[in-house]
Amino acid sequence: MNQSIKISFPKNISVSIKREDLIHPFVSGNKFRKLKYNLLQAKDEKATSLLTFGGAYSNHIAAVAFAGKEKGFKTIGIIRGEELASKINENPTLKFAKECGMEFDFVTRERYRSKEDLKFIADLKQKWGDFYLVPEGGTNDLAVQGCEEILTEADAQFDYICCAVGTGGTISGLINSALPHQKVLGFPALKGDFLQDEICTFVKNRNWELIQDYHFGGYGKVTPELVSFINDFFNKTKVPLDPIYTGKLVFGILDLIQKNYFPENSNILLIHTGGLQGVAGMNTKLKNKKLPLIQIHD
Structure with a gap:
């Protein structure tokens, strides 16, 4: 299910989220x-x-x-x-x-x-x-094959396909199934450039780029700024995000829009890859540090 985000963006840019997190209650995204x-x-x-x-x-x-x-x-x-x-x-x-x-x-x-x-x-x-x-x-060849099914004919309208990146399987599937006019942007949750080579083992197309600036310190690292962003986004859109992957992805996309990365009239699709089960564990850590908790329910 694609869900449009009701936020005003400059330059007539539109953003939708594909709610892959809703596929299954426990094996989501x-x-x-x-x-x-x-x-x-x-x-x-x-x-x-x-x-x-x-x-x-x-x-x-x-x-x-x-x-x-x-x-x-x-x-x-x-x-x-x-x-x-x-x-x-x-x-x-x-x-x-x-x-x-x-x-x-x-x-x-x-x-x-x-x-x-x-x-x-x-x-x-x-x-x-x-x-x-x-x-x-x-992530292996069969996983990439499964992820190639994320995009459907209805997604042909989008200019950019964006997802968080962990081991590289999801973005590889998206790269393989994206149409010639579409560019795939990946937002790694980890520091380092090693993912570039890993992804290249699964793809031949060159219609993609890794955006390395939104890992918030590395895998599993969460800042008060990120927690505040996730909670504010949920309050505005009712779309829950996790702090390891999708929170950083959405933060990055909205920041790039403000920085004029995307051309006028761009139509952007964000892939919500799930990960919400991990919020409970992260909230335990945040509570122990006396920091605000992540909100994913009303």
């Missing part, structure tokens, strides 16, 4: 898209278990846990940070995943960095048995 063909492939391979990776508040971990339960798979989450093993019930994401039946393997951050090494994968198979591997963030 890009996670639904990324898992669609991976789950079909796992079934084709007659796998009974899904194994994947993620951090303490990972949208991907929550989505895989629920999707696995819904589709009849055992799920295993390799979680970054040994200290979290004793804090499952204090962590909304991990608690939810556990309630969906996910089993956890908490590893050190150093070991977690080896998650793509063949030796690490072999060790996991020895411990957990055979499984279908879903990469961290869900």
Whole structure:
């Protein structure tokens, strides 16, 4: 569903949001898209278990846990940070995943960095048995295929397609399915230029650009300014945003409009990729720091 934002913009610029967050109550947004063909492939391979990776508040971990339960798979989450093993019930994401039946393997951050090494994968198979591997963030060729279905014929009217970027799968799908007159803009949640090369492994088109200026300090970093923006945006539009991805995306787009980045009469589509399950965990952090909380409900 595309939802227009009722805010006055200069130069006759229009902005709409594609509410991918409304696809599914628990496997929302890009996670639904990324898992669609991976789950079909796992079934084709007659796998009974899904194994994947993620951090303490990972949208991907929550989505895989629920999707696995819904589709009849055992799920295993390799979680970054040994200290979290004793804090499952204090962590909304991990608690939810556990309630969906996910089993956890908490590893050190150093070991977690080896998650793509063949030796690490072999060790996991020895411990957990055979499984279908879903990469961290869900990004692989099948995930990109799913994300290519985000845009429809009705979206041909837009000049710019904009999304937040984590592991690069969603923007790759958008790049592959965008029309020749459309430009795809990605807003990375992480610092660094490494995503450029990652995206290039999935795409051939050159109709895209990464806007690196709106990560607010890096992945998982949130400032009072960003929280205030998210809450103000919700009060004006009733569109909830998360602080890791979509909040930074929308902040960036509106800032670029004010800075005259977009030509007159531009028609912009923002992809709401979900991520709202992580707000509860972030609000716990903000509360502990005595900072304002993020509002996603009236």
